[in-house]
Amino acid sequence: MATAKGQRRSTIYDIATATGTSPATVSMVLNGTWQRYRISEATATRILDAARTIGYNVNMKARGLRLARSGLAGMIMPHYRNRFFAGLSETFEAGARARGFCPMVVSTQRKPETEREVVERLLSHQVEFLFIVGVANPDPLNELCSAANIPCVNIDLPGANAPSVVTDNQGGARMLTDILLDKIAAPDPSFHFLGGVAGEYATEERIAGFSQALASRGIALPETHIHRCGYWPPTARQSIEHLHDKLGGLPAGLFINSITAFEGAVQFFRALPPQAFEGRFIGCFDWDPFAAFLPFPVTMLRQNVEAMIEQGFSYIENYRAGDHPLTKVPPQLGPSHVKVPA
Amino acid sequence: MATAKGQRRSTIYDIATATGTSPATVSMVLNGTWQRYRISEATATRILDAARTIGYNVNMKARGLRLARSGLAGMIMPHYRNRFFAGLSETFEAGARARGFCPMVVSTQRKPETEREVVERLLSHQVEFLFIVGVANPDPLNELCSAANIPCVNIDLPGANAPSVVTDNQGGARMLTDILLDKIAAPDPSFHFLGGVAGEYATEERIAGFSQALASRGIALPETHIHRCGYWPPTARQSIEHLHDKLGGLPAGLFINSITAFEGAVQFFRALPPQAFEGRFIGCFDWDPFAAFLPFPVTMLRQNVEAMIEQGFSYIENYRAGDHPLTKVPPQLGPSHVKVPA
DNA sequence: CGGCAACGCTAAATCCATTTAGCAAACCGG
DNA sequence: CCGGTTTGCTAAATGGATTTAGCGTTGCCG
Known part of the structure; x- marks a missing residue:
């Protein structure tokens, strides 16, 4: 990949140098926690200005590594070629964004091998939870998640090893x-x-x-x-x-x-x-x-795509390992x- | 339930301790580069076995941080509710996977503000390139990418500040x-x-x-x-x-x-x-x-969704900053x- | 004027994987 | 049996952000 070898992306160290402060101070200011750490308003403004002018953008890789929180919400689904699946992913994305996550939806074309690979990839990118949609046999995928200690729900097709939401x-x-x-x-x-x-x-x-x-x-x-x-x-x-x-x-x-x-x-x-x-x-x-x-x-x-996804989020938010309820959502007339x- | 330790996810340090080796050795073995570093086959097998039994999975956050390579391929698009957009995202995902990336497709419902936010998020997650689909005004988004030094292409609607692929x-x-x-x-x-x-x-x-x-x-x-x-x-x-x-x-x-x-x-x-x-x-x-x-x-x-995406990848692979060609792909009869x- | 608190900030450890430099032991030729 | 090579591995630095512990000043009280 011939990425232009231009300048490195800017870091909090760059901002610290530019403003004559330390990376710690910059971090606090950018996180909005500076008041708690008694940073003066003058310093805060100076740092904020510098960040804006050089176009700073957090590196979620570094942040996530430190905090053990990636900010990523994962979903796998067969494909997007009908209104049901398209609706599920759009609703999921909206829900994830509303909760402060960056949605990561991947389609797997109903191939069990792709499903497995994609789940492993999503887990290695440290998604914080996973929606598994329309998978014929979710069990091995649920197992991967519980091995990684990541909450998951099955949507559309239920499994015995994770909470599931299906249409009635x-x-x-x-x-x-x-x-x-x-x-x-x-x-x-x-x-x-x-x-x-x-x-x-x-x-x-x-x-x-x-x-x-x-x-x-x-x-x-x-x-x-x-x-x-x-x-x-x-x-x-x-x-x-x-x-x-x-x-x-x-x-x-x-x-x-x-x-x-x-x-x-x-x-x-x-x-x-x-x-x-x-x-x-x-x-x-x-x-x-x-x-x-x-x-x-x-x-x-x-x-009822909206209700199904909402229920899925509710299961994630009240996640208890070992507890695998099943919700059946009534469909509506088109x-x-x-x-x-x- | 192959998790040895219930809580934290296992790391190369865990494997090193378990096998009485060092994290460096583990890393080399898991990356398949151990022959190059003259690790004995016995040690390699031992480590591989240990990794398998505790269900180890790389942490892409840490790996990406070190290598400055996230393995993420980004795409934003309006929605999935028609065959054109659905086809674009599925083709993109397949292409990204074939090239060793994990696809990250996010829909933005044609809202410029969401588009901007999502692009910033994707960049902060260090996507290695970005496909921008069906955006009325791609210019500000292209600008974000070039500020972050990330190659991008516009698909479906062209822009003057990045390579573009549109239907003829x-x-x-x-x-x-x-x-x-x-x-x-x-x-x-x-x-x-x-x-x-x-x-x-x-x-x-x-x-x-x-x-x-x-x-x-x-x-x-x-x-x-x-x-x-x-x-x-x-x-x-x-x-x-x-x-x-x-x-x-x-x-x-x-x-x-x-x-x-x-x-x-x-x-x-x-x-x-x-x-x-x-x-x-x-x-x-x-x-x-x-x-x-x-x-x-x-x-x-x-x-011709397939040809459009292929051309997009080709632009990314031969990316030269400042060069903004436009390809028009002929459509086909349904x-x-x-x-x-x- | 000594002692203590408040203030404003920084050093350094941490998260995990990668990789270079290099160490100790075994081995070889002469 | 000594210098040199090979073998098999490890220590440590690195990447960027976060956070705790703490350092030097100033201000205030008694």
Whole structure:
């Protein structure tokens, strides 16, 4: 890296020399603790002026080393390519800044090896706490944190070894399914579930909620109505296409497990004529501003990003090692639901 | 729970004590430079083992302080709420990691004051270089960097005081307009431009390209066809609504300046019947997977995020103070264009 | 006028990792 | 068996900010 070999960045020693004082005095003045140490106002002003004119900026490396406080707040997450994750990181950043930290958010593309490496890096940079978002298996990462004695919380996917905050997947799925059911006139509608990974926490929780809502209205849910086709859009597309061909049309109710699977479904839907959607109702457990305006009725759930992050900070602030509670935050109806005309 | 000592994090001194060696030896072994310093293999293995069992992790604060190299790569950007910005940060992160840095991306919500504060913070954490993305006025930020002697590049919006990488807005707009023109049968179609801010770099460049494409086919472009209604969706919505009412329908060609303005337009479009779009062609200077599947024909341009970031790194790697080139990266047609049937 | 406090500031230790200079012991050739 | 080299390691300085202990003055009281 061909960094211009110019002049060194200025230090408190430079200021001390320039003002004929000592580094200790400069430090006290710049920290605002000078009154406590009986530095005269004249000296303080002189130092402050000098600092301003040479454009001094603390070296957090040195400061952090001395104080064992880095001022860094860490977060890892899969990516930023949907509103849920984008919202989580922006809310986290705002929260961290409000609390006097510098946020450090790194995306890991859902690769366990990258996740591990990034966590190790963040810990070696001495982040003071860590939010772990959307990680399939947070346990090894939680372990790294507790070995380093750094508080952490899991967001979106829970773990047994750290406090966790997740969306109320089951309750949300029940709510979404009930909304779809309310719209449907047919007596015994066929409902299908699309997307997600077998055995994965969020998927199974949502299937449970979906199933409960159907059961409470006496609607059967054969295992064949559940299509855990993953999250990758092309796979989801293929899956819905197969289903459509088999049924000779769309099912009356379709519950789509995530915005990513929805992206795949939309790619198939656009080939269908408008009447293919008559009497059919689609729900998606996620929200996106454009998806909300597609040419067929979709009810979207928005996960309560703000509440989730707030709860995460609250866990960090009241951190007790060995105590691993789990909070489930209810999702909300997406803006589209409100605006869609009946 | 591999922590031997519950409280403090372990240091090379701990390892030295545990293995009956000196901190210097430990440092050499852990850095892999021990062969060069003639440390015996037996000692090296002993130290490595000890490091592993107590779960040692370098303190980058101390290391960075000594080496004047933090290992941190900084980036600031407005937000992550669209594919362009999300793509920029993910590509940046991958590039930084590939080069051995720990990426530090912070969003600033387009607030100049936050931008300034965040840059100061990143500098005080000694980032080794800084990518400045989508900042209306990068000059004061570039100045902060050069005062701290830290290389920086501007991405998306250029500045006169640092190397800059932007999309070829003018060329891209010309290309997009030409595509729309090719589709239109009418002899003298009316073309409108929607979105963006008067005087803003990208907006004016795109208007210039738009205007050139029209001019080269002899199509008039009165100033009243250009609607710089900002980026906020509700304003864009209102603007397109007014236009529609005035014209008694949509214009033959509509060039929308950004995905955000497009979001507003879509909110209005959905109230229109399908035939309102017959013979009308819409282009958007941005790409989104859902927007690409709306029920009317949209041609979307995808900015070449990968090439932009690569060019940014190349500027950093060949950094020469005082040299401030500008690269314009051509955008590409969004995936939707390819798939849309004629 | 001696003693003590208040005042205004500084020296030096500390945080942890890196690296140069160099020490003691083993070893070798003659 | 002595001078010289090699081997294997350590002491100590360094980087920048913080903080405790303390030093020299002046001012005040008795």
